[in-house]
Each structure stands twice: as structure tokens, then as C-alpha cells.
Amino acid sequence: MSQTQTDATTALKEAGLQVTAQRLSVLRCVDTLSHATADSIAESVRGEIGTVSRQAVYDSLAALSEHGLIRRFQPAGSSARYETRTDNHHHLLCRTCGAMLDVDCAKGKAPCLHPVEDHGYKIDEAEVIYWGLCPDCQSQD
Secondary structure (H helix, E strand, C coil): CCCCHHHHHHHHHHCCCCCCHHHHHHHHHHHHCCCECHHHHHHHHHHHHCCCCHHHHHHHHHHHHHCCCCEEECCCCCCCEEECCCCCCEEEEECCCCCEEEECCCCCCCCCCCCCCCCCCCCCCCCCEEEECCHHHHHHC
């Protein structure tokens, strides 16, 4: 989902968020750097709009996540990652090089996986991360 200035502005307004240079830039950078950490997003935002504090980037990421414009997920042993794909999907991660890809739901309707016992919870999402070796790392073994 490539965010143009108009798309990002419209998305912020429709979410009820104030349109700021930081939020516009963060949204565009998350879109461009899919699966990026907050630090890499902050670096990209600085390259786009100049000086901006790390806290301003974190605040923007939190607001965008809270309003459903981006998705935050945190693989085990990794910093939180951000992406603009907000539908229920999963990720493939390479244990060696860290490559990360989106994959559609395992099968069936969301939330894709149903536990043996739900303990009374109404489940609406399943977070699944598949770990393994990407084709490049497999060829190096």
C-alpha cells in the first residue's frame, strides 16, 4: 500500500487523528520499510523531514497503531516491528539472516487457529510466526 501524501492525510483524518508532519512521515516510512523497527523508522523520518525526536516517532507509532492504520508485532527475541498491512496475516522469519515476509492466514476464516480450550475468550486474532531458513540461507548450508 504505497502511501501518497494525499492518501496518508486522508487516512489520518478518517481515523480522527490530527495531521502532522511527523505522523505523515511515519506512516509513509512504515509503508516503505515494511517490518521495520522504530529506530529504523526514526532514521528514515529524519531523512525525510529533518530533526525529529525519537519520542515523537514512538508517539506517532503508538497513535497510528491504536487507530488501526499500522500494525505492531514483536517476534521473540526481536524489537517491535511495524507494517501497514493490518489484516489478519502471519510472518515467515529466517533464523539466520532475519529476512521477514508476510504470509496469508494458515487456512480457514480469521482468526485462523482455534485453541483446544478458549477458556471463555472471544478470539478475534491469532498471531503466528513461522521460523526457518530462507532459500538464500538454505543454499549456503
